[in-house]
Every structure is written in structure tokens, then in C-alpha cells.
Amino acid sequence: MNIALIGYGKMGKLVERRAQRQGMTVSLILDSKNNERFQGLTPENLAGIDVCIDFSTPQAVVENIRRIARAGVNMVVGTTGWYEHLEEVRRIVAQSGIGFVYGPNFSLGMNLFFKIVEYAAHLFHRFQEFDPFIEEAHHKLKKDAPSGTALALGRILEAAYVDHHVPISSVRAGYIPGTHAVSFDSPVETITLKHVARSREGFADGALLAARWIVGKKGFYAFQELVERTG
Numbered sequence: 001m002n003i004a005l006i007g008y009g010k011m012g013k014l015v016e017r018r019a020q021r022q023g024m025t026v027s028l029i030l031d032s033k034n035n036e037r038f039q040g041l042t043p044e045n046l047a048g049i050d051v052c053i054d055f056s057t058p059q060a061v062v063e064n065i066r067r068i069a070r071a072g073v074n075m076v077v078g079t080t081g082w083y084e085h086l087e088e089v090r091r092i093v094a095q096s097g098i099g100f101v102y103g104p105n106f107s108l109g110m111n112l113f114f115k116i117v118e119y120a121a122h123l124f125h126r127f128q129e130f131d132p133f134i135e136e137a138h139h140k141l142k143k144d145a146p147s148g149t150a151l152a153l154g155r156i157l158e159a160a161y162v163d164h165h166v167p168i169s170s171v172r173a174g175y176i177p178g179t180h181a182v183s184f185d186s187p188v189e190t191i192t193l194k195h196v197a198r199s200r201e202g203f204a205d206g207a208l209l210a211a212r213w214i215v216g217k218k219g220f221y222a223f224q225e226l227v228e229r230t231g
């Protein structure tokens with residue numbers, strides 16, 4: 001399987017190492033130097049690529065998607081911070097006929113955590129003395145805040161807590177590993193559910209799982225759907 005890495009920072013480099021270990025070929029690598037104005041995403045450069053894996057920036061990702069879709073190549077997007085363009089991207093994917101998987105968090109554990117939070121919201125929302133809230137913390141280099149994962153957790157809670165804004169607090173400092181906690185607080189007790197990502201390898205392996213799954217398929221998928229179908 002031939003993959004292209006769009007974005008070659010912390011995640012892109014890790015995906016490269018894990019992909020090689022899994023017997024995949026990395027045939028194209030783009031970063032801000034050779035794709036500053038998206039000049040790297042030509043049909044010629046993308047010829048023979050089975051899947052592009054994007055871990056770039058919120059500023060670059062939507063134009064990357066447009067160009068890759070135009071070239072008819074399937075795509076896995078791990079980049080976060082662009083979800084206000086989700087509907088536009090859904091249309092681009094439908095019109096181009098490519099296969100597309102995206103997710104704010106490619107770790108298997110977090111995707112199971114999403115299900116736990118969904119169930120907890122279903123239990124707690126019937127008792128109005130419990131208020132839900134989210135706390136997340138990451139290392140100081142993380143650019144977007146709140147994290148895409150925290151926003152996804154917020155959407156899961158708000159599906160049960162209709163007309164209720166769920167507060168999210170974010171910390172960016174030091175070398176904190178990605179940490180997300182969902183709490184339900186009443187005057188007399190607090191329940192906290194917590195996920196800590198100890199290594200980024202889980203994200204890279206999830207992206208590669210998504211890449212293998214989307215080869216030869218069409219359509220627009222959230223990574224969470226894929227975990228539910230595979231599990």
C-alpha cells in the first residue's frame with residue numbers, strides 16, 4: 001500500500017515510522033516547505049498513491065482536502081481545528097467520489113471513551129442536579145484550544161443535554177500528555193471520567209488502521225463509525 005504524508009511534524013513522522021514497520025510504502029511527504037501554496041498536491045505527485053494521511057494545520061487542511069479530492073485520491077484526516085468547514089468538506093467528498101475518514105482522535109481507547117460518555121450523559125441528564133463539564137490539558141505546543149476531542153465530547157454531551165451549553169476549560173502548558181476529563185457535578189457529589197493519552201503511537205496506529213480500511217472505498221466516515229463497525 002502506497003501512502004502520502006501531508007504534514008510532517010510530530011504526527012507525520014510517527015505515522016511514517018509505524019507505516020514502515022507495518023510494511024506500507026511512504027511515497028510522498030509534504031510539509032510547509034514543499035506545499036506552502038499547495039503546489040505539492042498535483043495529480044502527477046499523487047499518481048499511484050492509495051491514501052493521503054493529513055496531519056498538517058487547521059489553516060492548510062481544507063485546501064489540501066480540495067486538491068486531493070480533485071485528484072481522486074482517498075484520504076484520512078487527523079488534523080483538527082477545521083470542523084466549521086465539515087459540511088463543505090462533506091460536499092467536496094461526495095462530488096469527487098473519494099473515500100474519506102476523519103476524526104479528532106484516532107486512539108482506540110478514546111473512541112471507546114466516547115461511547116462511555118454517551119452512556120453517562122444518557123444516565124445523568126435525567127437528574128437536573130447534575131451539571132456536566134469538560135476539562136482538557138495538553139502540552140504547550142498544541143495550537144488549537146479547546147482540543148477537537150474536547151469539542152467532540154461536548155457534542156456528545158449536548159446531544160443528551162438539549163439546549164444546555166457544556167463548559168470546556170483548556171490548559172496548554174509544559175509537556176502534559178493529552179488529558180480529557182468529563183465530570184457530572186451535583187451539590188453533594190462529583191463523578192469524573194478521565195482519559196490520558198500516554199503515547200502518540202495510538203493516534204498513528206489508528207490513522208493507519210483508517211488508511212487500510214478506506215482503500216478502495218467511497219464515502220465520508222467519522223473514525224468513530226469505523227471503530228464501531230470493526231469492534
Ligand SMILES: NC(=O)c1ccc[n+]([C@@H]2O[C@H](COP(=O)([O-])OP(=O)(O)OC[C@H]3O[C@@H](n4cnc5c(N)ncnc54)[C@H](OP(=O)(O)O)[C@@H]3O)[C@@H](O)[C@H]2O)c1
Nearest residue numbers: 007008009010011031032035056060078080104105106203
Ligand atoms: N486525530 C488525532 O488523533 C490527532 C492526534 C494528534 C494530533 N492531531 C492533530 O494533527 C495536527 C498535526 O499535529 P502535529 O502534532 O503533528 O503538529 P506539528 O508537529 O505542528 O506538525 C504540523 C505539520 O504540518 C505541516 N504543514 C504546515 N502547512 C502545511 C501545508 N500547507 N501543507 C502540508 N503540510 C503543512 C508543518 O510543516 P513544517 O514542519 O514545515 O512547519 C508540519 O510538518 C494538529 O491539528 C493536531 O491537533 C490529531
